[in-house]
Amino acid sequence: MVLSWIDWTVLASTLLLIVGYGTYVTRNNKSAQDYIKGGNTSRWWTIGLSVMATQASAITFLSTTGQAFSDGMGFVQFYFGLPIAMVIICLVFIPLYHRLKVYTAYEFLENRFDLKTRSLTAILFLIQRGLAAGITIFAPAIILSIVLGINIVYLNIIIGVLVIIYTVSGGTKAVTVTQKQQMFVIFAGMLAALFITLNLIPDEVSFTDALDIAGASGRMEVLDFSFDLENRYTVWTGIIGGTFLALSYFGTDQSQVQRYLSGKSMKQMQMGLIFNGLLKVPMQFFILLVGVMVFVFYQFNPAPLNFIDASTEKVLASEYGDEYRTLQQKQNELFTKKKNLSLALSSSEDEAVYRQLSMLDSVEKAYRLESKFLIKKTIDKDYTKSYNNLKKEVEKLKTNPESEAYKTKLSELNTLYTSAAKDTQTNDRDYMFIRFILNHLPVGLIGLLLAVILSAAMSSTASEINALATITSMDLYARNQKEEKDENHMVKVTKLFTLAWGIIAIIIACFANLAENLIQLVNIIGSIFYGNVLGIFLLAFFFKYIKGNAVFTGALITQVIIIIGWWYDWMPYLWLNLFGCALVMIITHLIHVFTKKQN
Numbered sequence: 001m002v003l004s005w006i007d008w009t010v011l012a013s014t015l016l017l018i019v020g021y022g023t024y025v026t027r028n029n030k031s032a033q034d035y036i037k038g039g040n041t042s043r044w045w046t047i048g049l050s051v052m053a054t055q056a057s058a059i060t061f062l063s064t065t066g067q068a069f070s071d072g073m074g075f076v077q078f079y080f081g082l083p084i085a086m087v088i089i090c091l092v093f094i095p096l097y098h099r100l101k102v103y104t105a106y107e108f109l110e111n112r113f114d115l116k117t118r119s120l121t122a123i124l125f126l127i128q129r130g131l132a133a134g135i136t137i138f139a140p141a142i143i144l145s146i147v148l149g150i151n152i153v154y155l156n157i158i159i160g161v162l163v164i165i166y167t168v169s170g171g172t173k174a175v176t177v178t179q180k181q182q183m184f185v186i187f188a189g190m191l192a193a194l195f196i197t198l199n200l201i202p203d204e205v206s207f208t209d210a211l212d213i214a215g216a217s218g219r220m221e222v223l224d225f226s227f228d229l230e231n232r233y234t235v236w237t238g239i240i241g242g243t244f245l246a247l248s249y250f251g252t253d254q255s256q257v258q259r260y261l262s263g264k265s266m267k268q269m270q271m272g273l274i275f276n277g278l279l280k281v282p283m284q285f286f287i288l289l290v291g292v293m294v295f296v297f298y299q300f301n302p303a304p305l306n307f308i309d310a311s312t313e314k315v316l317a318s319e320y321g322d323e324y325r326t327l328q329q330k331q332n333e334l335f336t337k338k339k340n341l342s343l344a345l346s347s348s349e350d351e352a353v354y355r356q357l358s359m360l361d362s363v364e365k366a367y368r369l370e371s372k373f374l375i376k377k378t379i380d381k382d383y384t385k386s387y388n389n390l391k392k393e394v395e396k397l398k399t400n401p402e403s404e405a406y407k408t409k410l411s412e413l414n415t416l417y418t419s420a421a422k423d424t425q426t427n428d429r430d431y432m433f434i435r436f437i438l439n440h441l442p443v444g445l446i447g448l449l450l451a452v453i454l455s456a457a458m459s460s461t462a463s464e465i466n467a468l469a470t471i472t473s474m475d476l477y478a479r480n481q482k483e484e485k486d487e488n489h490m491v492k493v494t495k496l497f498t499l500a501w502g503i504i505a506i507i508i509a510c511f512a513n514l515a516e517n518l519i520q521l522v523n524i525i526g527s528i529f530y531g532n533v534l535g536i537f538l539l540a541f542f543f544k545y546i547k548g549n550a551v552f553t554g555a556l557i558t559q560v561i562i563i564i565g566w567w568y569d570w571m572p573y574l575w576l577n578l579f580g581c582a583l584v585m586i587i588t589h590l591i592h593v594f595t596k597k598q599n
Helices: 007-027 031-042 044-055 058-071 071-078 080-100 107-112 113-148 153-201 207-216 236-250 254-261 265-300 309-316 323-347 352-378 381-399 404-421 429-440 445-480 488-512 518-540 548-567 575-598
Strands: none
Touching: 007 153, 007 236, 007 445, 044 153, 044 254, 044 265, 044 445, 058 071, 058 113, 058 265, 058 352, 058 429, 058 445, 071 236, 071 254, 071 265, 071 518, 080 107, 080 236, 080 254, 080 265, 080 518, 080 548, 107 113, 107 236, 107 445, 107 518, 113 153, 113 445, 113 488, 113 518, 113 548, 153 265, 153 488, 207 265, 207 323, 207 352, 236 254, 236 518, 236 575, 254 265, 265 429, 309 323, 309 352, 323 352, 352 381, 352 404, 429 445, 445 488, 518 548, 518 575, 548 575
16 A cells, blocks of 8 residues: 555654663663663653553554454453562562662572572563564565555564664663653543544444444453463463463563663652553553454444455455455455444344344354455465365265264364464454554555554663663673772663664564564463462572572573463463463472482
8 A cells, every 4th residue: 555645754854853862861871770770760650651651562553453353352361460460579579679770680680589580580581582583674674565465574674674673772761751652642532542443433323333243243342250271361361371471471471671770769669550550451452442442433334344455455365365265255245244233233222233233243263264264365375285184184084974983083174264364364362453554544644543653662672682681781881890890881782782772683583473463462472481480489589498509400490481481371371470480380399399408
């Protein structure tokens, strides 16, 4: 799609103003205190917005809205543990960090245990956050590259270079001051998107009617109190797994710790985190609501079977083109029925209409899955071959439907069929919102919302490479020097590490690949490492008799087990945070007891 000059002007001016402002305001940072901790001048509202901006990457807006469009509001439960974690961090973590006047969270671990435990924890952070930094660049780049027709490598480089300019120049303070402007752009853009979306829905459909239509299709089911471990998002996974994830992320992840360590006082740090805790869940609810309203919009306006135009073009030009066109025709007929039922629902509360809408939504989901299957067969010949071979085996065994062989092969066939929905070129959840923006929003607002997406990408990436550079310079470089280095040397070294990590993030972005859902991918990467790191900190806080050797060995063993558990899908990824935290504490205690007996 070709953007108008107005949209390009809004987009470019917004981004350049943010970069220019951040570079100019922080141009005189000369000491390590100024560069790494922002001179400890941040007020609580700046800290709160900076913490939110660090977490609210482009993935938040692209994937969360797509998640709501496909599955509804239930994803908000993921954040239920965050306010609890904020209170714990304010009471336990912040007083300790403030009293010790640390530059990084991991300095404390050397004081409590030893250098190798500090280094191990820092390296675990560098691995997971380095990967995440690349993904926060890659997420908007791959989507914008497809919808705007710009080479993805160029977009990765543009986003990365813009971030590097002001982050290298001004360090932590540059990240913090620019994030205030970025959050303003984000809030303004998302509010505008909601109001415009509601305005595009037919006049006779009120906001309450829109919620009813979404509810009839299962999109307004916010709370799930079940204890089903197969269900990723429930109240319990949010409160328990989410609390441990948030404790690890906000309490031990340097990209977040560095945001509040820049606070003017301990009280300002604590108020900043409480502000984040109070605002984060409503903010995520609001973003999900935007996705749900886009879903309602498409009940009155035709929607594509798949939101990735390039994939649709490929399948239409293939041997499966006729099947796909037939599917499009079926969806068009279904759309007419859904539109009439949605209008009927807005003027009555007939339970039969609710049931029919729910049934038609299930049919449409089946059509969308079928479209993904056809696209997958078009782009992956090996997949087609595997599917055809399995299908032949199932047909042969069909004469004995009660046999275990038949049931096994049928299950494998169904699994292979549904796996098509997770392919890079078929999984269109992350494209839904951007496609809606480009096709249906007015000129000017398109540029603003593209600026929202890129601003969010820049704010998260800036925080990440700033934290990566700080950990590398303070926890690995400075700590392993025989002679203490002066302030100017440490600022120069940290700037070099910032540049290096920015380049590494761009390289990772260029070689990254999409997962089933980008926001899940980031949280999965975090969950693999965060529980272990949190357990190390809890051992340091509350078990004074535990020594460094036991913790170091226990952490290594735990990390191996967690990776194996994730690989073999032992549990939903959110539970890995609790599992990893508990496991490292148990293994460390066992090693401590065994070592004590040996001695």
